[in-house]
Amino acid sequence: MQFAHFRYLLTLIILTGLSFSGLISGVYADEVSESSNGTGESAPAPYVPGEVIVKYKDGTVAALAAEGSGPVALEALGAEVATDFSAEGLSNLQALDITGPVSVKEAIAELESSPYVAYAEPNYIISLSLPETEPAGPDEIGALSALSFPNDPKFSDQWGLFNTGQTGGISGADIGASKAWDITTGSNAIVVAVIDTGVDYNHPDLAGNIWTNPGEIPNNGIDDDGNGYVDDVHGYDFINNDNDPMDDNGHGTHCAGVIGAIGNNGVGIAGVAWKVKIMPLKFLRADGNGDTAASLNAIAYARRMGANVISCSWGGTAKSQALGDAIASTNILFPCAAGNAGSNNDITPHYPSGFDSPQIISVAASDAKDGIPSFSNYGATTVDVAAPGDWIMSTYPTSLGHQYVKMKGTSMATPHVAGLAALLLSKNPSMTPAALKAKIMDTVDKLPAFSGKTVSGGRINVYKALGGGGSSSGVVALPGMSQPPKDLNGDGKYEDVNGNGRADYSDVVTFFKQMDWISKNEPVAAFDFSGNNRIDYTDVVKLFQSI
Structure with missing residues (x-):
């Protein structure tokens, strides 16, 4: 929600005696630069020009609002409150527009010198490391597809769910999904928010599993449920600020299919959870770029609207304290991609997967031979588990020319974990994020490739996590x-x-x-x-x- 309250920052200036004489004497280019991230560290990362995220200390915003001083100084400076995240449950957190001669770097320095400010940081740009893509061929009824359960024609391509060596891998190097589905195929009561490039909510393999806002009447131009968003029937687009989270990139739809493509429907593929509700929350544009402020709104929306799991197949090396605080403010499990730089996250941290939060489970990729692909990040203390992420078959927006493609990356591994969490919650909806994380990590198949590379030392096993005895090798x-x-x-x-x-x-x-x-x-x-x-x-x- 948008606000134009100048008095908060103005009163801050008055109370702290901030001087802007130095600020207006020079202009810095707000491009890629060394910039504070609110933790005292410096990290080269791109950010949105003219925008700052600020967190006030507890009680400060209310005190400043009570002062109610005029905005003359701020008008000269050209600063205003663009978004008050307090209205989204993130207390004392705001986004500022700095449209005058003051640079982001200078504004942050001044704000952080105030005793009323907890931290200030740029609105970091978040960019996907776009995975390689291989379009799917025509449906061919192979040995696996001929099985009566499931009958999805491309199931034979889903080695991560049931591996017989069909892609040149090793038989049994999979997550044991085929046996797990004898225990549960999921529940439509469980909602997984996919914060990404959006989702093709009309896709024939997804439409029946797309979340619908029960409090909203479609296309009447009214915010029926009073959540601040008009006609948000199937989620929201926070980067373009509209109610249509349609995917114009493909990445989000691919992730959604891994989580919850409808299984055993004779169409396409099977998701890890056959029955689930996918909540599409778009914060990345068609080019794969978005920003921290948009991600904060998406997280707040998911929490407010009842998501049980939030899947995050994105990240980078910029550490946004605001993003970390937003995740910590929830009581929701966050499967997060470990990254695709082939690097050690213990040495070069990656976020949001690297935040020290019990809500986060960081996911590396495994391949069809139960190895770790060269692109996957790892970390003995910072990356929790592995999941299939190498040439994964899943859904794709019809408008982009293909309904199914193969992609590879930790982006593809992460929704396997989100799907597993959805299955666990379908059996026991009261499981806490900590309990979900512990169950997922404690039931991995321990493998040499992930010993010393992940906290758990293994790749997820859905069958074992759901309580299946013995081996899931079939x-x-x-x-x-x-x-x-x-x-x-x-x-x-x-x-x-x-x-x-x-x-x-x-x-x-x-x-x-x-x-x-x-x-x-x-x-x-x-x-x-x-x-x-x-x-x-x-x-x-x-x-x-x-x-």
């Missing part, structure tokens, strides 16, 4: 056996091949006889005893030696 009984193979020592290898509860030489004999069948019907990873990523006679030898 092993089945061999021909002539009444029981499926068993992993007796928890190392991920199913040495009890015949399923009789013990490992002995009969397992070696069974394995030798059924090698061809195993290679075609079982997850390779479960029976690759030699570690060469295939089933052959070396596995017979290794199994024999282990017994």
Whole structure:
């Protein structure tokens, strides 16, 4: 909501004796520069010219408002309050327009010298690291797509949900979604806000799962629910300031599909959660650029309108204290992308994924071989988990020429975690962000690639997180056996091949006889005893030696 209250900053000037003689003596170009971020640090980052975000100390704004002094000095300076975030539940936080001869850098220096100001910072520009994109081909009913459950024709391309090595990866290197759906496919009562480039809310694989504001009457030009936004039927566009969060970039729609494309509907793909409500909140333009102020409004809206999870597939090295405060003010889980620079976030922090907040779960990318792709950021103390993020098939805006594309990046990994959170909440809506985060991290598949690279040391496992026992690798009984193979020592290898509860030489004999069948019907990873990523006679030898 917009305000034009000059008196706050004017009274601040009067009370603190700020001098503007130095401010108006020179003009700085408000472009990429070394600028304060409210923490005493300096970081080169681009910001919006002529805009400053300021946080007053508790009680200050009310005291200044009571003074009610005239705006003559501010009129000369050309400063005004553009947005009062206090109305959005972010107390004492405002965005200022500095349209006079004073630079952003100078205004911040003056504001931070005041005892009434907690911090001041630029309105940082937030830019997507746009992922590579590969358009999907025509639907082809393959081995997986021929399954009755789910019947989505492009499910065979979704290795992250069910990996049989179909993309050159390793069988079983997935999040165990196919078995998890036997437990739950989600709930329409759970709302996931996608703060991004918007969402194609008319997409045939998404339309039925798009959130609708129950208190708003469409297209009547009235703010029916009194939340400050007119006709916000399916969310809002905070960067263009209108009620149409349609995606004109593609990134947000892709993320939304990973979270909640309608599953088993005979169309396209399946989301991690088949039943969920996606709340489209646009704060990035078609070119992938937005700003901190727009993200603050989006977060405030998501909190006010009842989002249960907020998915953030974006970020950078600029540390906005205002953004950190906005996240901390919620009681909502924030899956956040770790970044795509291939760097260590312990050394070069990345935000918002790197804020020290219990609401945030930072997500790296995994590939189809359960490795960490070269583009993915990592961090033993700052990145929590990994999730599939390498060439992920998902939805895309129809208006951009393709309904489905593959993308790669931690942007694609993050919505896998958001989808998992939605499934967990569908079973237990009372789970707190801390409980959700702990459950997700405690049930990962621990993998060598993520040991020392993430806090949890592993890639998410939806089946285990939902309480599924044993392994999610999908092993089945061999021909002539009444029981499926068993992993007796928890190392991920199913040495009890015949399923009789013990490992002995009969397992070696069974394995030798059924090698061809195993290679075609079982997850390779479960029976690759030699570690060469295939089933052959070396596995017979290794199994024999282990017994």
